[in-house]
Amino acid sequence: MTTNPTHSMDANVQDPSLGEILRRTKGLTGEQVDQALEYQRAHGIRFGEAVVALGMARPEDIIWALSQQFHYPYAPVSERSLNDELVVANSPFSENIEAFRDLRTQLLMGVMAEGDNRRPLAIVSANSGDGKSFIAANLAVAFSQLPGRTLLIDADLRSPRLHEVFGVEASPGLSGILAGRTEPNVIKPVGHLPNLYLLPAGVQAPNPAELLHRAAFSLLLRELLAKFDHVLVDTPAATHGPDARIIAAHCGAAMVIGRKGESRVKPMQELVAHLNKSKIHIAGALVNEY
Incomplete structure (x- = not known):
């Protein structure tokens, strides 16, 4: 969806909340807001356009x-350089980002539909470098722009990186919970995206597959589903061992990621075949072009 900045200023020009947001975030004074209102009336333009015209x-x-006014959070301009991979947060009005919204809709109407059998979604791939964590992170941001709370779990206990993408502490995290430790403040809120939370992987353990096999993981997922509206789970690539298949079995639903021009059909087919043996609901296969 492409949005021209001029067309984006068509909110109610008299809405005081827009002026209040600009006062809070841009330091506009009451006199400047009044000046912008006078300019807006004199020139017959929108309030936002008046503010821009006056510099x-x-x-x-x-x-x-406006995104704050209409409860559509994304990263402010000043923070974008910190999260370059979070394209949905940084450029939510870009035409390319519409693909994430479409994917979100398909998932909500499919494997992540509301009901008694609501499931977390595991994001899996056959090989490293397929962009699985990139898709998981941005899809989580897209879900967080809906009403309700979204949780992204980094279940890649071998080479976790989502804590770096979102700029939160790596531990405590999932590995400690699965090892039976009581971990305080384990779920981290993501700054500037008030509906999004991250459960990082935590300290890297020497036995990731064994930890993930534990029934405690299924119990944890059920508990988190009761507290969050949408739960997404990032996984290690299938080439690293059985972790991704174990995680997908706990979740009950999975989406397979490949990379355009790099992923081979056979490894992806083998991964899907393994998932089907466990009767996992497969949302489909996504070819990543980023």
Whole structure:
């Protein structure tokens, strides 16, 4: 979905919340807000356009302020350099990002549908470098832009990286919970995305497959499903061992990721065949072009 900044300023020009948001985030004074309102009336334009015309803010600042007004959170301009991989958070109005919204809709109407059999979704891939964590992170951001709370679990206990993507502490995390330790503050809120939370992988353990096999993982997922509206689980590549298949079996649903021009059909087919043996609901296969 492509959004022109000019067309993005079509909220109610008299809505005081927009002016209040700009006062809070851009430091506009009450006098500047009044000046912008006078300019808006004199020129017959929108309030946001008046603020930009007077040099009080940039078009992207108005878009961000409107996103807060309409409860559509994404990373403000000042934070975008910290999270380059989070394209859905950084550029939510880009045409390419519409693919994540479409995928979100398909999942909500399919394997992640509301009901008694609501499931977490495991994001799996055959090989390293397929962009699985990139897809998991951005899909989680897309879910967080809906009402309700979204949890992303980093279950890659071999080479976790989601804590780096979201800029949170790596531990405590999932490995400690599965090892039977009581971990305080294990679920981390993600800054600037108030509906999104991350459960990081935690300290790297020498026995990841054995930890993931434990029934405690299924119990944990059921508990988290009761507390969060949407739960996504990142996994290690299938080439690293059985971890991804174990995680998908606990979740009961999985989506397979491949990379355009690099992933081979046979390894992906083998992964799907393994998942089918466990009667896992497969959401489909996604070819990553990023």
